[in-house]
Amino acid sequence: MTQEFILETRGLTKQFRGFTAVDDVNLQVREGHIHALIGPNGAGKTTVFNLLTKFLPPTHGEILYRDKSITKMKANEIARLGLVRSFQISAVFAHMTALENVRVALQRPIGTSFHFWKSERTLDHLNDRAMDLLDQVGLAEYADVLTVEMPYGRKRALEVATTLAMEPTLMLLDEPTQGMGAEDVDRIVELIRQVAKGRTVLMVEHNLSVVSRLCDRITVLARGAVLAEGDYKTVSANPLVKEAYMGTEVEEEEASA
Numbered sequence: 573m574t575q576e577f578i579l580e581t582r583g584l585t586k587q588f589r590g591f592t593a594v595d596d597v598n599l600q601v602r603e604g605h606i607h608a609l610i611g612p613n614g615a616g617k618t619t620v621f622n623l624l625t626k627f628l629p630p631t632h633g634e635i636l637y638r639d640k641s642i643t644k645m646k647a648n649e650i651a652r653l654g655l656v657r658s659f660q661i662s663a664v665f666a667h668m669t670a671l672e673n674v675r676v677a678l679q680r681p682i683g684t685s686f687h688f689w690k691s692e693r694t695l696d697h698l699n700d701r702a703m704d705l706l707d708q709v710g711l712a713e714y715a716d717v718l719t720v721e722m723p724y725g726r727k728r729a730l731e732v733a734t735t736l737a738m739e740p741t742l743m744l745l746d747e748p749t750q751g752m753g754a755e756d757v758d759r760i761v762e763l764i765r766q767v768a769k770g771r772t773v774l775m776v777e778h779n780l781s782v783v784s785r786l787c788d789r790i791t792v793l794a795r796g797a798v799l800a801e802g803d804y805k806t807v808s809a810n811p812l813v814k815e816a817y818m819g820t821e822v823e824e825e826e827a828s829a
């Protein structure tokens with residue numbers, strides 16, 4: 573039994589016309605952890621995420637969620653199980669307010685079932701729940717602000733709120749601090765720490781300072797394969813990781829430490 577792992581991959585492989593983008597990856601994500609997937613550009617991180625969230629079918633291998641194979645399931649089916657990927661900003665409606673966006677997310681159908689907010693609860697309940705989610709991500713004061721008018725970092729927080737609306741057990745975050753200034757990064761780090769309470773988070777993240785502050789476990793990918801795994805101290809001291817990151821973030825991190 574491997575109950576302690578909420579998500580596992582076994583021999584996960586993706587080939588694009590003979591090019592192996594993901595090569596025999598065995599990933600084990602422990603329940604309750606914040607787990608990062610890192611690696612240099614082109615390492616296969618996004619492809620792994622796309623395989624996990626059913627945007628792509630694997631060429632070989634298996635994906636298990638709580639010990640059950642989800643390899644052949646569709647995106648909406650795994651969302652119903654609680655495995656939810658944070659939506660990109662493009663999926664947030666620019667000309668709706670923050671509150672309206674969260675309400676839409678709460679009413680989003682997942683497969684054949686609807687969130688219970690949709691049918692049985694009154695609009696007031698829906699508003700209360702949406703406000704509660706905005707509050708959780710520190711956006712209460714932005715409730716009536718049009719999304720298009722919100723600063724970038726706040727839009728990313730809104731994206732987290734719309735993901736929370738799907739009631740994830742395992743939340744997949746795709747580069748949550750990408751393109752952010754230091755102040756927004758700090759805010760998002762704190763936000764992820766908050767929302768990770770009582771759930772598992774798997775994130776692709778380039779910012780190694782964020783990874784070192786947040787993550788319990790890190791898997792390093794290089795050329796599609798797992799290069800190293802462990803806590804930040806262990807993987808950042810690994811010579812293979814240093815070599816893969818030559819001239820990039822790990823060295824810069826150390827220089828600024």
Ligand SMILES: Nc1ncnc2c1ncn2[C@@H]1O[C@H](COP(=O)(O)OP(=O)(O)OP(=O)(O)O)[C@@H](O)[C@H]1O
Nearest residue numbers: 588591592593611612613614615616617618619620
């Ligand atoms: N649809 C596709 N068709 C062909 N090759 C692809 C496709 N998607 C990804 N690749 C290739 O697979 C490799 C891994 O790409 P991927 O985007 O998963 O890496 P990544 O680690 O997310 O990189 P980055 O950090 O730059 O986002 C790259 O060489 C990429 O060119």
